[in-house]
Amino acid sequence: MSPPAEPRALEALARDLLGPLLDLDVPSRTGWTLVGWDAEAGVSLTLGKGDRLLLVEIEPRDDARACLARTERFNVCARRAFRGDEPLDDEERRVVGQIARLLRARADLLPVVERPPTTHRTEVREVTVDRVLVPEGAGHYYVNPYTGCMIGCAFCYVAHRADLSRALEARPALPWGRYVDVKINAADVLRREVARRPPGIVRLSPIVTDPYQPLERRYRITRQCLEVLAGAGFTPGVLTRAARVVDDLPLLARIPGAAVGLSIPTDDDRVRRMFEPGADPIEERLDALERCHRAGVLTFGVVQPMLPMDPDRLVAAMAPFVRCVRIDRMHEMARARPLYAQAGRLDAAEDAYFERTAARLVAGFAARGVQVDALDDLGALVSGARPGVARSPVS
Numbered sequence: 127m128s129p130p131a132e133p134r135a136l137e138a139l140a141r142d143l144l145g146p147l148l149d150l151d152v153p154s155r156t157g158w159t160l161v162g163w164d165a166e167a168g169v170s171l172t173l174g175k176g177d178r179l180l181l182v183e184i185e186p187r188d189d190a191r192a193c194l195a196r197t198e199r200f201n202v203c204a205r206r207a208f209r210g211d212e213p214l215d216d217e218e219r220r221v222v223g224q225i226a227r228l229l230r231a232r233a234d235l236l237p238v239v240e241r242p243p244t245t246h247r248t249e250v251r252e253v254t255v256d257r258v259l260v261p262e263g264a265g266h267y268y269v270n271p272y273t274g275c276m277i278g279c280a281f282c283y284v285a286h287r288a289d290l291s292r293a294l295e296a297r298p299a300l301p302w303g304r305y306v307d308v309k310i311n312a313a314d315v316l317r318r319e320v321a322r323r324p325p326g327i328v329r330l331s332p333i334v335t336d337p338y339q340p341l342e343r344r345y346r347i348t349r350q351c352l353e354v355l356a357g358a359g360f361t362p363g364v365l366t367r368a369a370r371v372v373d374d375l376p377l378l379a380r381i382p383g384a385a386v387g388l389s390i391p392t393d394d395d396r397v398r399r400m401f402e403p404g405a406d407p408i409e410e411r412l413d414a415l416e417r418c419h420r421a422g423v424l425t426f427g428v429v430q431p432m433l434p435m436d437p438d439r440l441v442a443a444m445a446p447f448v449r450c451v452r453i454d455r456m457h458e459m460a461r462a463r464p465l466y467a468q469a470g471r472l473d474a475a476e477d478a479y480f481e482r483t484a485a486r487l488v489a490g491f492a493a494r495g496v497q498v499d500a501l502d503d504l505g506a507l508v509s510g511a512r513p514g515v516a517r518s519p520v521s
């Protein structure tokens with residue numbers, strides 16, 4: 127039997143650290159407003175001014191990683207939400223500098239904690255939370271039904287940031303993939319939140335979890351959240367590496383505008399077994415994509431990170447079943463390089479490989495009428511507009 131669910135302390139700790147920043151629901155003297163915040167993959171803030179959205183991410187201090195500012199304990203990174211490639215202007219850099227100063231001034235308010243020793247078990251903890259729906263811009267939200275992911279890809283980009291959140295709560299340091307917090311009251315909390323917010327698009331995507339990791343069959347937290355969203359007129363956009371998303375296909379097919387994306391980073395299941403052994407076989411993910419498409423659900427594909435592959439075969443397998451795709455390189459190369467070495471494919475870890483493969487994928491998808499663009503913009507996908515060009519208002 128599971129131990130009783132415990133209230134999670136993480137939000138209270140983040141409030142200690144960020145203090146006045148979390149009261150910024152009216153414009154500050156500089157005109158910036160707090161749009162949303164989260165503390166599950168490190169601490170992140172979305173700030174808005176006019177039509178600009180600035181995403182500030184607070185990570186554990188690591189001098190080897192690029193960032194905009196550093197404090198004794200943290201790296202402070204920032205980018206424009208939905209426009210990650212655009213450089214920050216001077217004003218935005220000043221805002222990030224002010225946040226770094228605030229963190230330096232308040233760091234002593236965090237308790238000094240000693241983390242329990244690491245064990246070798248996978249830790250599944252049932253928790254109660256007091257917030258689930260995270261706003262990230264007008265009409266856009268996200269929800270994480272769980273924190274942590276048992277699929278456990280070694281290259282997962284949230285791994286080291288999520289450990290900062292565990293450190294704040296004095297949880298044992300476990301490798302990414304070896305712990306999951308199950309938010310057992312997520313649907314109840316979400317029901318109250320959607321009653322107070324205007325309907326919009328809600329991402330259930332791998333921000334700190336995969337919404338259809340194996341535990342979903344036991345707990346059905348994602349399904350319960352989808353039911354709440356559907357009942358309140360919100361539009362979910364799901365992204366997963368798991369074929370068990372089809373468990374919810376009847377529900378998803380009933381929700382107007384619901385979108386489902388499958389991450390499929392290679393056409394070759396031998397590569398999948400080497401790089402993401404905890405994820406479902408490629409054939410099963412392609413089959414799930416086809417079933418969602420045939421059920422009338424909006425479908426998209428994500429080829430990220432581009433693993434060793436035959437790009438033409440991957441395009442041929444995915445293109446008939448997706449409206450658009452997002453393509454990206456491997457970013458967590460320090461953690462992923464041993465996988466490339468074991469696979470004997472260090473050539474596929476080079477910039478030239480990513481450039482060459484992306485060019486083949488873009489040309490192949492475009493030739494088959496599949497849009498290739500920034501799928502962070504789920505609003506455009508749901509509305510049928512060209513993604514990445516204009517964020518459509520949600521009504």
Ligand code: SF4
Nearest residue numbers: 275277278279282332
């Ligand atoms: S499935 Fe997604 S969220 Fe889970 S470990 Fe892999 S990349 Fe991370």
